[in-house]
Amino acid sequence: MKALVMRGAGQFGIEEVPMPICGDDEVLVRVKSVAICGSDPVLLAGGSMKDGLPRSLPHIPGHEGAGVIEQIGKNVRGYKVGDAVAVESHLGCGYCENCQAGHYNLCMNFGKVELGHKQYGFTVPGCFAEYCVYRTEVLHKIPDNLTYDHGALTDTVATAFHLIQQAGVKPGGWTTIIGCGPVGMAMLMLCRAMGSKTIVLETGSRLKKAKEFGADYAIDFMDTDALEQVLAVTDHIGADQSFDCAGNRASMNLALHTCRRGGTVGLVAIPAKPEMEIDIKTIVWDEKKLVGSRGNPNCHKQVLEMMSAGYIEAEKMISHHFPLDQFKEALDLFTSRADGVVKVIITI
Structure with a gap:
């Protein structure tokens, strides 16, 4: 073969x-x-x-x-x-x-x-x-109304779904997604399906894709005032949950600071370097929860059902x-x- x-x-x-x-x-x-x-x-x-x-x-x-x-x-x-x-x-x-x-x-x-x-x-x-x-x-x-391509995409969508299982999504609230590659795109679709308003931070062609995929707001990650733009959208409160789908120091910083007090920061991207600086003081003073997520255990069946029903x-x-x-x-x-x-x- x-x-x-x-x-x-x-x-x-x-x-x-x-x-x-x-x-x-x-x-x-x-x-x-x-x-x-x-x-x-x-x-x-x-x-x-x-x-x-x-x-x-x-x-x-x-x-x-x-x-x-x-x-x-x-x-x-x-x-x-x-x-x-x-x-x-x-x-x-x-x-x-x-x-x-x-x-x-x-x-x-x-x-x-x-x-x-x-x-x-x-x-x-x-x-x-x-x-x-x-x-x-x-x-x-694979459900009868789906294709092999849907089956191949299940892993990506399930990876995003597992992070949501770990961190939660508040229906009617705000979600910030930093990085809109495949997992970020899947995260966007899932959060919208679960009733959350979405703000995506990306740049270039993927920023345009985020708009096409239905992001309520799509902000250029490279703008020096990106954080201020997110806070303005959320009445200077911040998002209920922020997901870092990029895995670098800048994206981690944005995920942490776009998240509201008492909110949750979810990490799914694997950084190139295992160590990076993080604002511990903000995590402690604002009681922000930091949640890691690896893989997609016990998620494929639910994701396939969501795709079959047309939610994703x-x-x-x-x-x-x-x-x-x-x-x-x-x-x-x-x-x-x-x-x-x-x-x-x-x-x-």
């Missing part, structure tokens, strides 16, 4: 590789659609090696996928050949304290495949390939399609942010 194979930092291409073998507790999925995630360029460039990812080389990346089941293991129940499924990347060990509490994205055996943990596309082979094998715990049936029009995020053979061109476009790119889908 064809697959994208990473052999080192910045060394990757499409190769012919052996078909994966479906185990007794697994299903074989014929991959149809895979979305490029912001973590994929970092992984392929070798930027995640300091974190032990990928676990070994050569490696097949890809984790925002959807496809159709072509084979099931003898122990599999609840799925059949022909089922259309979306996949999630985190499979916890199932028995550590965090997994048993439902926090399998925080599995205490992360990275230890021999102890049962898998993260598809990172510690085990992913879905930038014609076929991939999965445990059923990470599968979610995730397909609007798709700006480009490429076949697997043109992955390099697709990745270059995605990383350059050219041509109005938001979400790029690889069709296989």
Whole structure:
């Protein structure tokens, strides 16, 4: 089969590789659609090696996928050949304290495949390939009125949804979203669907996209008075919740200071540097809650149902399609942010 194979930092291409073998507790999925995630360029460039990812080389990346089941293991129940499924990347060990509490994205055996943990596309082979094998715990049936592309977008929307689960959204209140890439766009759609008024801070073409996606206010992140503009919109109170979807010092500062007293600051973007200065005094004096969010545990089913019901029009995020053979061109476009790119889908 064809697959994208990473052999080192910045060394990757499409190769012919052996078909994966479906185990007794697994299903074989014929991959149809895979979305490029912001973590994929970092992984392929070798930027995640300091974190032990990928676990070994050569490696097949890809984790925002959807496809159709072509084979099931003898122990599999609840799925059949022909089922259309979306996949999630985190499979916890199932028995550590965090997994048993439902926090399998925080599995205490992360990275230890021999102890049962898998993260598809990172510690085990992913879905930038014609076929991939999965445990059923990470599968979610795609409703009949949705497409494989919807399935591939579920991971992104679910990542935004998990942060909302962590931080909350006040219906009728204000939400500030700093950074309107794919997760920020998903956050915008979700917050609007949940009854919140929205203020997006971005720049360039993505600022225009935020307006198209229905932001109540779209403010240029680069304006020196961006904070004052947000405060003016909210009667100088601030937003009930502010979400940093950019992951840099300036965006973190805006998220913190656009949030009202007693409000919540949600962090979902992974910064390039693990350390940055933060205004602790404001957090303490204004009793602002700072909430981190990783991945999207227990969110895919709800997101698929919201998309199926029409509450979330995730397909609007798709700006480009490429076949697997043109992955390099697709990745270059995605990383350059050219041509109005938001979400790029690889069709296989």
